Amino acid sequence: MTHHFVGKHRVEFFETDLAGIVHFANYYRFMEQAEHEFFRALGLKIHGKSPDGTVFGWPRVSASCSFKSPAYYGDELEVRLTVVRLTRRSLTIRYQFHRDEVELAEGEMKTAYCIIPAGAKLESAEMPDEYFERLTMTPDVPT
Secondary structure (H helix, E strand, O other): OOOOEEEEEEOOHHHEOOOOEEOOOHHHHHHHHHHHHHHHHOOOOOEEEOOOOOEEEOOEEEEEEEEOOOOEOOOEEEEEEEEEEEOOOEEEEEEEEEEOOEEEEEEEEEEEOEEEOOOOOOEEOOOOHHHHHHHHOOOOOOO
16 A cells, blocks of 8 residues: 655654653654644644634544654654545544665554534544545545
8 A cells, every 4th residue: 555645754753762762652653743743734633623613633532552662762763554444524644654675563543523512522524625535645545
């Protein structure tokens, strides 16, 4: 499958344990960071407010990550992002983490497009056409 976006992340000391190995929970942060970079590259926002005051965003529905090899303080990670499923209400992205050609981890996150109308509660909604169109511009995106 084609990688739709490739991000970079330099491992900082605070992201590691005392042995200098990236703490597992940080991979979820790295996934979110790559997701935000991907959205910005498409000219989209991950969170915002419509002119009528409705807040929108992409809360997580599920997230997983499996680890294959450790990453260390100072490593430059390549985060390969692939859209594996897109509907009008949700987006599932696979993340592959590499140091050079060594695969370190693989994760997946499913998010749902949601709105919070002024004075109301969070609710699932269909994403605006602009979002759907830009997300489907990437090649081979299953819808």
